[in-house]
Amino acid sequence: MSVLVVTGTDTGVGKTVFAAGLAGALGAHYWKPIQAGLEPEGDRDTVAALSGLPAARILPEAYRLTTPASPHLAARIDGVEIKLARLALPQVDGPLVVEGAGGLLVPVSETLTMADLFAYWGQPVILCARTALGTINHSLLSIEALKARGIPIAGIAFIGDPHAENERIVPHLAGIASLGRLPLLDPLDASRLAAAFAAHIDLSETFNRR
Numbered sequence: 690m691s692v693l694v695v696t697g698t699d700t701g702v703g704k705t706v707f708a709a710g711l712a713g714a715l716g717a718h719y720w721k722p723i724q725a726g727l728e729p730e731g732d733r734d735t736v737a738a739l740s741g742l743p744a745a746r747i748l749p750e751a752y753r754l755t756t757p758a759s760p761h762l763a764a765r766i767d768g769v770e771i772k773l774a775r776l777a778l779p780q781v782d783g784p785l786v787v788e789g790a791g792g793l794l795v796p797v798s799e800t801l802t803m804a805d806l807f808a809y810w811g812q813p814v815i816l817c818a819r820t821a822l823g824t825i826n827h828s829l830l831s832i833e834a835l836k837a838r839g840i841p842i843a844g845i846a847f848i849g850d851p852h853a854e855n856e857r858i859v860p861h862l863a864g865i866a867s868l869g870r871l872p873l874l875d876p877l878d879a880s881r882l883a884a885a886f887a888a889h890i891d892l893s894e895t896f897n898r899r
């Protein structure tokens with residue numbers, strides 16, 4: 690089993706759309722261990738709709754929390770305690786794509802962050818980042834947080850309209866691979882996502898480095 694963890698510089702950067710494209714391209718299983726916010730749908734449902742994968746490849750979450758908030762707060766509201774013991778990676782045949790909640794230092798409890806979880810898993814992480822103004826700082830801070838914990842970095846994936854300089858300077862300063870840029874798709878559907886992912890995202894270096 691090979692695992693790729695998808696994180697982002699923030700909530701709402703496009704991790705789920707990217708993860709759907711990635712899981713579809715790899716014929717992987719997809720797992721969102723902690724879902725905070727169930728309306729109008731969870732990320733699992735979005736990936737089911739956008740990845741083109743059979744339903745059995747979209748694994749059930751370990752925690753389904755009702756409130757669209759930081760997981761530590763969503764868990765408190767639901768009266769749930771998030772525990773590492775329930776967050777072991779599921780064993781599947783073939784590749785597994787795992788999506789975090791929000792960005793790296795988002796708390797899942799009073800003592801645990803998403804980054805702690807990634808360090809515990811020790812699997813390579815793809816950082817999803819906007820192309821737009823502000824991304825340089827958010828991206829480099831996120832990469833520092835990954836490096837500080839010794840979390841392997843598979844690369845950065847940009848999402849949004851082209852911005853050649855932002856797409857150059859971040860991987861250059863961080864010394865990590867860029868997997869490319871997923872454009873904003875309108876309409877967004879499974880076939881357009883698969884085509885855009887194949888045209889714009891290069892996974893060859895990701896797998897060669899491993």
Ligand SMILES: Nc1ncnc2c1ncn2[C@@H]1O[C@H](COP(=O)(O)OP(=O)(O)OP(=O)(O)O)[C@@H](O)[C@H]1O
Nearest residue numbers: 697700701702703704705706790791872873874877
């Ligand atoms: N490549 C894209 N093309 C068009 N729309 C996109 C794309 N990427 C993201 N979006 C839209 O942007 C919004 C946020 O994207 P997404 O849900 O993937 O973010 P996220 O990083 O997974 O957020 P969360 O932290 O809640 O998991 C969604 O409405 C999604 O449809």
Ligand SMILES: C[C@H](N)[C@H](N)CCCCCC(=O)O
Nearest residue numbers: 700725726757758759791795
């Ligand atoms: C509700 C949202 N869509 C995600 N599920 C959780 C995002 C947590 C972000 C916390 C923060 O950085 O302030």
Ligand SMILES: [Mg+2]
Nearest residue numbers: 704705732788
């Ligand atoms: Mg998401």
